Amino acid sequence: MVFNSLTFLVFFAVVLLLYNLPFSWRAKKGMLLVASYLFYAGWNPPFIVLLWASTVVDWLVARQIHLQETPQRRKAWLVVSLVVNLGFLGFFKYGGFALENWNHLAGALAIPTTPVKWSIILPVGISFYTFHSMSYTLDIYWKRVKPIPNLFDFALFVAFFTQLVAGPILRTSDLVPQFEKPRRATRDQFFWGLFLLSLGMFEKVVLADGGLAPTADAVYGANDPVGFVDAWLGTLAFGGQIFCDFAGYSTAAVGAAMCMGFSIPNNFLNPYGALGFSDFWRRWHISLSTWLRDYLYIPLGGNRRGTGRTYANLMITMLLGGLWHGASWTFVAWGFLHGLYLAVERFIRDRVKTVRVSGAAVKGAIALVTFGLVHVAWVFFRAKTFGGAWSLLAAMAGLHRSAAPLLPTVKIAETVVFVAAIVATHTYMRNRKLEDVVKQAPAQAVALGWAFMMLAVILTQGTADGFIYFQF
């Protein structure tokens, strides 16, 4: 189920009610586990078996890794975990992609083959819970954490409904210690949690779905080539949409968890205010970028094996990060562009170490370049094909001069207003925390702002469209 659905409202109300009844902590955790499985089954019940399999395998394998004394045996058990997790991911998410590429290759090489159509449904959120679960066995293998004594807590960690299907991607150390003692939200935590839930829904329902998605869909779904203005507006709208969609989910997840007294770390920190690409990735989908850093980039050698290897590691990490988002070469191209941006930034930084980034003009220019190039990369993320992406990029470069205008004035106005508001907010919040800004605001303003968000969500009457990141 999705947060922006009526079903979730009822579900969450029931969970909160049961959670605050005077049951034992173990019973409450049991209720949360059952609720989390219901939450997942609300999408497609049979696929819950995959979630169980991933949970049980990783918990058992982690114990075995911990018990083994020889490195070979530890590695062998780790391989079991990787094969199971990546096997599920590979089959369900990349099976069709692999088959499609094989068909193309066989055609190109004139290898006789019968094309097969892949009709396997992608289980929602598989990339997220696989990474949740797999991080545990990797942490045990590298002796970063101790094994979790009972399967129950580990199962709740993997399935905890607030972040189950679209992150943030947590580590056991983020959440499992919070399961040890009874937790109950304080009154302030509860209301702050509801505030964050409302903020997340406002971002998703009002800004992403209501305000920006139609513009992005119109431009990227156009049958004919679009012009310069429409191409940029469509891409800016998508940049705003994907942020509000995903950050909205993450904020709602943080809020929902806080209503029960659990703390989940931020997944976004005002990324469109970033000064450079490494800064962008410290602010965008933080839980994925740190996951890739800790479990891929650093094990590959990070920056400890010379300059050339560092650049190679950077690129490998970003290419795989791109592929993680979707089984398509356009996602790989998106990852490649970000790898390239990071490599160029590193190259420049290594050579001009003495130059300090100061002054509003310089910062503004860097922020603008970062914002612009991030959006150029979004073209590959949003376009369904390379043909579509090149056409959009050509339009953004002003090459489609004869294209007929597409977007009506009201959509242009909405896109400009919403994107400008997002950029202004991110710039203002670049070095500030939401909690501090809210704390300094007058209580009446906070209350009215909250009421405005709730009312806008209600009146927008969203269609409970899935979050974009569910498909990853």
Added chain:
Amino acid sequence: MVSSTSSSEAPVAAVERAFARGVPSLAWRRIAAIAFSVTLLAMLAWELRMRQIGLRAGDLDDGVGQWAAERRKVDAGPRDPVVLVGDSRILFDTDLDIFADVTGRRPIQLALPGTPGAQFLTDLGDDEHFAGLVVVGMMEHLYFSSWKGLFGKALDYVHDESPSQRSGVVIHLELSRTFAFLDKEYSLFNLIERNDIPNRGDVEGPYLDVWKLSETFDDRQTRMWSRIQTDPRLQQHAIAAWHDMKGKPLPQEQIDKTIAAAKRACERIRARGGEVVFLRPPSAQPNRANEEARAPRARVWDVLLRETGSVGIHFEDYPAMQGLEIPERSHLSAESAKVFTRAYAGELVRQVPWLATHARPH
């Protein structure tokens, strides 16, 4: 991303983080009380305003979720239900109660606005469980179109609908019985975007979209919204939105393809003991003339009936179906829909023996 790591890029230390989020130190109980009170009051004010402009509680809104619930009825009950498929015309122009009174069978309403009925006839033809009567509503240039329509994903939805989507539809229906403002045609962004603002070049803005035309009740009983008859601005807007039904003539290849598909579906349904009838609801001039220009009756309707061996009820052929009120030239008023339903249901009884052999108290 990863370049952000410093020279300390060693494996992460085995730290069990005791993570805890802060909460801004404010008077949250008071803030929440104000926020929820303001939201509630504003919502009530909005509800009153929406009732003032003619929305009413009990108008259940319509969509693929409601449609899917009706589609499931086809397979859940006996094998021989009466099913209506087609576009908005048969949807608006049929009164389910009157149809039931006249024929003895209450139909399942599966017509969808702006969506060719051909795909649904094919779907019923492919459904081995189905052996009922299909009444196929027809606006030719839409029925014979290659476009899947505004609700072209309805069949995918009914197969893929998740349990939470299904329960969401039920909750939405129940809330709609209480709140008039729950109407997607009067959602916040529709209200913002449906202002008449000049656009660049030949761009058509949302102002020219089709606005609210109908009300929907249980079983997807749909009727024209009374304001279309009483409010000249809304009526004129609706008329303008149809562009007089002007458009290119249907390509012969598309006509042949659609008729072939209809023929296959009819044969399959009849082989199981079912029946198919085609229905052409009324439209007014100049729309009717433009519809005829795009899909001439002799080249489309007549051929369809001949090739499929079906009974066809065309409004032009029956005096009882003339002189009806068509406020925006495309759909009947609620009162006229009752007259039209009585007339065409009566013709069904007279012309379709299947109904007599499958009579059932309703």
